[in-house]
Amino acid sequence: MPRVYVTRKIPPTGLDLLRQSCDVYVWDGELPTPRDVLLEEAAQADAILTMLSDRIDSALLDAAPNLKVVSNYAVGFDNIDVAGATERGIAVGNTPGVLTDATADHAFAMMLAAARRLGEAERYVHQGEWKTWHPTKLLGQDVFGATLGVVGFGRIGQAMARRATGFNMRILYTGGSSAGAVAAELGAEAVELETLLRESDFISLHVPLTPDTKGLLGVDAFKMMKETAILVNTARGGVVDSAALVTALQEGQIAYAALDVTDPEPIPMDNPLLTLDNCLIVPHLGSATTTTRDRMGVIAAENILAGLKGETLPFCVNPEVFEDES
Numbered sequence: 001m002p003r004v005y006v007t008r009k010i011p012p013t014g015l016d017l018l019r020q021s022c023d024v025y026v027w028d029g030e031l032p033t034p035r036d037v038l039l040e041e042a043a044q045a046d047a048i049l050t051m052l053s054d055r056i057d058s059a060l061l062d063a064a065p066n067l068k069v070v071s072n073y074a075v076g077f078d079n080i081d082v083a084g085a086t087e088r089g090i091a092v093g094n095t096p097g098v099l100t101d102a103t104a105d106h107a108f109a110m111m112l113a114a115a116r117r118l119g120e121a122e123r124y125v126h127q128g129e130w131k132t133w134h135p136t137k138l139l140g141q142d143v144f145g146a147t148l149g150v151v152g153f154g155r156i157g158q159a160m161a162r163r164a165t166g167f168n169m170r171i172l173y174t175g176g177s178s179a180g181a182v183a184a185e186l187g188a189e190a191v192e193l194e195t196l197l198r199e200s201d202f203i204s205l206h207v208p209l210t211p212d213t214k215g216l217l218g219v220d221a222f223k224m225m226k227e228t229a230i231l232v233n234t235a236r237g238g239v240v241d242s243a244a245l246v247t248a249l250q251e252g253q254i255a256y257a258a259l260d261v262t263d264p265e266p267i268p269m270d271n272p273l274l275t276l277d278n279c280l281i282v283p284h285l286g287s288a289t290t291t292t293r294d295r296m297g298v299i300a301a302e303n304i305l306a307g308l309k310g311e312t313l314p315f316c317v318n319p320e321v322f323e324d325e326s
């Protein structure tokens, strides 16, 4: 039977599916598979089921002569050297779609939490500062009727915009080349990034991390944003220049940031963002619902099972691997 290495314990449905026809080895530590173990396991594996916290680079691919499939337990695949995998004929899979609504729910929740300062408010109660109802303390911002800027109008960006229609928001977006029909349905306006930054009350990031989007929001971008603007990042930490964000929050160039993702992850405990009251940070929870994580496991398993049979993965990042060379 083919040998499959799974770099972390995932929900059982996907693992059970794999076990029907593969020898499955699962790293059962709380932390990622250590690099040396990952290299040893990859050397013997026909397929690996990886987490976004695993670095799948050329050194690993070189150490894995039998590897046919790298199946990422995520829609994002910036942790994988996809070009290197393609050169070696290794298929790369991901898990799009099944996590779209969970991630959009989470981005919307973070937007509301930042607007109404829930992190600060919770600390206020826990620290015994709640003495009476207060007419002017912890005042936040209206979400209803405000302008939302969606950067990256793909699956999750569109799902975020759909939620915003229920809050009567004006919706601006960039990116999403084939999104015209959805944009029309939602009443969303395509604009240049600069216009989006200048006009939005809330800016929500939904682009993949690529060489083009790395540091997309830097010093200049924060200067264009409203002083009352709230940034929500559920994409990847690297899309934002962290140092510029710290300055923007400290100097009041923007009002607030709500971060599901940071660069690096986890955020080092001495990072200044952790000292700021106007920054809400949670540990990369976008897809973290029971049902969604289960579905991601099933897709990740199905990608492996197809690849091991030489079939195109149901969700393949580099389908050219399966193109007939004749």
Ligand SMILES: NC(=O)C1=CN([C@@H]2O[C@H](COP(=O)(O)OP(=O)(O)OC[C@H]3O[C@@H](n4cnc5c(N)ncnc54)[C@H](O)[C@@H]3O)[C@@H](O)[C@H]2O)C=CC1
Binding pocket: 075, 076, 077, 096, 097, 099, 100, 103, 151, 152, 153, 154, 155, 156, 157, 174, 175, 176, 177, 206, 207, 208, 209, 212, 213, 234, 235, 236, 260, 261, 284, 285, 286, 287, 288
């Ligand atoms: N926080 C979390 O737990 C999660 C984070 N994510 C992140 O969200 C990202 C988006 O996921 P999906 O919506 O499924 O992907 P998608 O591929 O459907 O959407 C991405 C959109 O960004 C656009 N885009 C790419 N480069 C751009 C640029 N420079 N400027 C503007 N737009 C650009 C694309 O055209 C596309 O429309 C993933 O790549 C992943 O990094 C995804 C799921 C959960």
Ligand SMILES: O=C(O)C(=O)CO
Binding pocket: 052, 073, 074, 075, 076, 077, 099, 286, 287
């Ligand atoms: O799928 C992704 O890309 C995530 O970040 C976690 O689900």
